[in-house]
Amino acid sequence: MKLSHLARLCLCAALPLMATACTTPVKGPDYTAFRSAKPRSILVLPPVNHTPDVNASTGLIAQMTHPLAEGGYYVVPVAVEIETFRQNGLDTPDDIMQAPAAKLQSVFGADAALYTTITAYGSVYQVLSSNTVVTATSKLVDLKTGSVLWSGSGTANSGDVGDPQVAAGGIIGLLVTAAVKQAVHNLTDQSFDVAHVAAERLLRVGPPDGLLYGPRSVKYGTD
Template sequence: MKMSRFARLCLCAALPLMAAACSTPVKAPDYTAFRSAKPRSILILPPVNHTPDVNASNGLIAQMTHPLAEAGYYVVPVTVEIETFRQNGLDTPDDIMQAPAAKLQSIFGADAALYTTITAYGSVYQVVNSTTTVTASSKLVDLKTGSVLWTGTGTANSQDVGEASGAGGGIVGILITAAIKQAVHSLTDQSFRVAHVTAERLLSAGPPAGLLYGPRSVKYGTD
């Protein structure tokens, strides 16, 4: 099939833009404040949930300690933290987010706190497919000064935990497969598995834009 002159012109115009987009390097964040603060311990605040899934905050925070510990930081035990907040009348992530940084530092003794917002969590039925996505963004705040040391975003979906995206058998087969996948996701809490990948991507250390390595890492001071 011959390509029309208009299509050839569009393709020629698009190719340089595509090449430029592919060659654009990821800009490294400014780590000046991070290097100056040198945090050793981190308090993970319960994530604020901007999704309809009531399990989102608990599902993600359960996955966040591991990557921070792997990056070389001491992490305040989440169960201790949650119980402390509860005893002080702070039961929701939104209320906890309003607590002054200096107060958090005096109670927990942590150098920095991780503030997180979840914007996607759960399975979505899309007529011919069903996918589970977890997306969150975080900022690391120095509890002594209130300065933002680092910001990042992480996302993952069903395919990242080994689920195939295709389906055969025509449109009827595709629709049936999508409905089955939606039911399976609901029964097996697929979001929890996807949240693990999201947390690892969000809180990984190292280039091009991850956290700096903490003092418990053999890579501390090399980034």
């Protein structure tokens, strides 16, 4: 079947637009400030907890050092950091977040600080399902200038670490499965394992939108 004259004109007009759409690159994050600052050391501040679980901040910060160290950064020891804050009357993440950047830099000697907020942490139980979810957002701030060098988010759920399987059919089977999952989550505090995956995703290093590689990484300067 031959194309009509009008159809050919429409097709010819559409082709340049289609080509432009296909070749236009997706704009990534701006790393200009990050590359200029060249942070070598990071202070991981206790995450602010916006969830009902009182263990959220402790559970997540325990997992955050590893991806940063693997990415090539020196991370201020969390235990030393928290004890220092405590001795200076800063006992909660909310209080710590209010500390001036210049003061943090003078006390800990770090180049940058990681500010984190937890928006989901723990098990959610519904009639036919149960799931453990951890979600957080972070921003890396230059302690000398106060500039935001990078920001990102990460989330994970119980499916990322494996859930118990119960062989049962029908509505009763679904209820039993949900009950077993909830019991396992409560007994094993699965949030801690899910937080590990969430932290790895949150603080991923490398393209397309993760942190830049740190100076201790063999990939430093390649991104």
